[in-house]
Amino acid sequence: MSNGAHYEVLARKYRPQTFLELTGQEHVSRTLQNAIDSGRVAHAFLFTGARGVGKTSTARILAKTLNCERGVTHEPCNVCPLCIEITKGTSTDVFEIDGASNTGVDDIRELRDNIKYLPSHSRYKIFIIDEVHMLSTSAFNALLKTLEEPPDHVKFILATTEPHKLPVTILSRCQRFDFKRVAVTRIVGRLRQIAESEGITVNDSALALVARKGDGSMRDALTAFDQVLACCGSIVLDEDVATLLGAVDRQLLGKISGAIFNGDTQGVLAGVKMVDGVGYNMRQFCQELIEHFRNLLVINSVKKPEEILDVSAAELDELRQQAEGFSSLEIQRRLTLLIKADADMAQATFPRLILEIALLKLATLEPVVPVQELLEKIKVMEAGAVHTPALPWKAERTPPAVESRRHEPTHSSTPTAPAASPPSAGPRAQAPGSHSDWERFVGYVSEKNPVLGSILEHGSPLKQEPGSMEIGFPAGSYYLSSIQDSASIVEIQDLAQAFTGLKTVFRVTPITPEGGENPLSLVEKKKSEHEQRQDELKQEVASHPVINEALRVFGGTITEIREA
Structure with a gap:
C-alpha cells in the first residue's frame, strides 16, 4: 500500500x-x-x-x-x-x-x-x-x-x-x-527510453499502439503507457496492449485488407466478427481501416512515404509488403467506399451491418481499366489496326461493350445539310463456308466471351468446313499471340461445337502480306465498307442541288457530314 x-x-x-x-x-x-x-x-x-x-x-x-x-x-x-x-x-x-x-x-x-x-x-x-x-x-x-x-x-x-x-x-x-503534434515515431522513441529506464520488456509494435493512442499528445501517450504497465507489469505483450487500449491490432487490419484484395468474403466477415467480439466500436474500426488504406495509397503514390506517413519503421515495412501488387486505382476506389460507409454509420442503427456490406463490396469490386485505355481500345477496334498497345485484356472480367452504331467521319456545311439516306443492309448469305457464317460465329462468341470475340474480329477465315475451322492472324501480331494459348483454343472449339452442332477442330495460322490474298477480317471488312460508304456520301453531298445552292448563297464550305 x-x-x-x-x-x-x-x-x-x-x-x-x-x-x-x-x-x-x-x-x-x-x-x-x-x-x-x-x-x-x-x-x-x-x-x-x-x-x-x-x-x-x-x-x-x-x-x-x-x-x-x-x-x-x-x-x-x-x-x-x-x-x-x-x-x-x-x-x-x-x-x-x-x-x-x-x-x-x-x-x-x-x-x-x-x-x-x-x-x-x-x-x-x-x-x-x-x-x-x-x-x-x-x-x-x-x-x-x-x-x-x-x-x-x-x-x-x-x-x-x-x-x-x-x-x-x-x-x-x-x-x-x-507547438506541433508529436509524431508517432518520436513518441515511440521516448516510450522506448522510459521502458528501458523502468526495466520494461515491450516490442516496438506495442509501443506504436500506445503512441497512436496518444494521438499526437506525449502526455496522453504516457498516461496510456501507465495504464498498460499497471495491467501487464514488466512484460508487455502486443495483444494485451490492443485489448487494454481498445486499439485494433495492425495485423488484423492487414489481414482484412488482404482478404479484401483477394476477394475472400469469408475472411472479411470473420475479421468483422473478431472486431465485434472484443467489443470494439465499429465506426472507430472503420476509421482505422480508412487510415490503413490511406497509408497504402500514399506508399503506392510517392517515392518517399516515410516523409508523409506518421508510422514507425516496422509498420512502414509491413505496409510496403501489403501494398505490393495493388495499383493506386484499386486502393483509391476502395478507400472512397470506406469513407462513404463511415458517413453512413454516423446515424445508423446497425453499424456492423453497414460495415459488412461495405467490406463485401470492397472484396467483390470488379477491376476497371482507365478511361484513356478504353478510348484507345475503341479507336483500335474501329480503325481495324493490326497492332495495338499492350492493353489489359486478360485482366478484364467484363470488357466494355462497343456500340454497334457507326460513327462515320463526315462533312457538314454552315447550313444544315439534309440527312443522307442510310446504306442498305447487305445480303445475309447462308451458304456453308461463307463470310456471313464467320461473322455470325464471331457474334456468337462475342456474346459468350467478349474478349475472345474482339480478338476473332481481327482474324481472316482461311477455311470453314463442317468440323474444321482455320483462321489466319498477322504474324507477330498481338492477336496471334493472344489466341494461341491452349485455353483459348479449347474454349473456341467448345463454342464452335455449340454453334454448329459438330465437334470442330480450330486451327490458328500466321499470315503475311506476301503470302497472297487472304480473306478480309471482320475489322478489315468493316473498314472497307466504311471507306466505300464515305465515298458514296461525298458523291451524294457533292451532287445535292440544295446543298450546292446553300453553299453558293451563304459562301460556305463543307467541313463535316453526319449521317442521320
Whole structure:
C-alpha cells in the first residue's frame, strides 16, 4: 500500500526539465535558446498547440533558464534552489494561473497589482497563464495595457489550445510559438527510453499502439503507457496492449485488407466478427481501416512515404509488403467506399451491418481499366489496326461493350445539310463456308466471351468446313499471340461445337502480306465498307442541288457530314 501511495505517474516523473528533453518541439526550443543567447527575450510569449505537446513544460523550462542562479542560459541547471522551486511549483516569483478558474476581471486586476512589486529573490517575476482563451472579455481588456508595457522585471507566458478565441489585441502583443503534434515515431522513441529506464520488456509494435493512442499528445501517450504497465507489469505483450487500449491490432487490419484484395468474403466477415467480439466500436474500426488504406495509397503514390506517413519503421515495412501488387486505382476506389460507409454509420442503427456490406463490396469490386485505355481500345477496334498497345485484356472480367452504331467521319456545311439516306443492309448469305457464317460465329462468341470475340474480329477465315475451322492472324501480331494459348483454343472449339452442332477442330495460322490474298477480317471488312460508304456520301453531298445552292448563297464550305 505504501508503494502505491508514493507512486509517481510517468507523465510527471518523466516531464521534460530541459529544452533538450523536449520531444518533437525542436523548432520552439531552438528559437527560445537563440533568443536567450542573443539577449532578445521578449516580455510576452504565446504558446499554442494541442493538449499534452509540451506547452506548460516549455513555459517552466523557460522560467528556469531566466531565473537560474547560474545566470540566464539556454539550459537550466536544475540543481540550484531557484530551479528546484520552479520544478516543484513552489517558487514565489513564478506564478502558474489557470485561465479557466480565474476568468474574471477582478482576478486580472489582482495580478496587475502584484506586478508592481519586485521579485522576492529571483531575477524575474514570471506569470504563466494556462488556457488563456478562457478569460472573459473584460479580463482581456484589463490585461492589455500591462501585457503591452510590463515592468522590466516581469515576463508573461500565455498558453492555449484554441488561439483563434483570443482577441487580436492580445495576439499582437505576444511572440507566438506554435507547438506541433508529436509524431508517432518520436513518441515511440521516448516510450522506448522510459521502458528501458523502468526495466520494461515491450516490442516496438506495442509501443506504436500506445503512441497512436496518444494521438499526437506525449502526455496522453504516457498516461496510456501507465495504464498498460499497471495491467501487464514488466512484460508487455502486443495483444494485451490492443485489448487494454481498445486499439485494433495492425495485423488484423492487414489481414482484412488482404482478404479484401483477394476477394475472400469469408475472411472479411470473420475479421468483422473478431472486431465485434472484443467489443470494439465499429465506426472507430472503420476509421482505422480508412487510415490503413490511406497509408497504402500514399506508399503506392510517392517515392518517399516515410516523409508523409506518421508510422514507425516496422509498420512502414509491413505496409510496403501489403501494398505490393495493388495499383493506386484499386486502393483509391476502395478507400472512397470506406469513407462513404463511415458517413453512413454516423446515424445508423446497425453499424456492423453497414460495415459488412461495405467490406463485401470492397472484396467483390470488379477491376476497371482507365478511361484513356478504353478510348484507345475503341479507336483500335474501329480503325481495324493490326497492332495495338499492350492493353489489359486478360485482366478484364467484363470488357466494355462497343456500340454497334457507326460513327462515320463526315462533312457538314454552315447550313444544315439534309440527312443522307442510310446504306442498305447487305445480303445475309447462308451458304456453308461463307463470310456471313464467320461473322455470325464471331457474334456468337462475342456474346459468350467478349474478349475472345474482339480478338476473332481481327482474324481472316482461311477455311470453314463442317468440323474444321482455320483462321489466319498477322504474324507477330498481338492477336496471334493472344489466341494461341491452349485455353483459348479449347474454349473456341467448345463454342464452335455449340454453334454448329459438330465437334470442330480450330486451327490458328500466321499470315503475311506476301503470302497472297487472304480473306478480309471482320475489322478489315468493316473498314472497307466504311471507306466505300464515305465515298458514296461525298458523291451524294457533292451532287445535292440544295446543298450546292446553300453553299453558293451563304459562301460556305463543307467541313463535316453526319449521317442521320
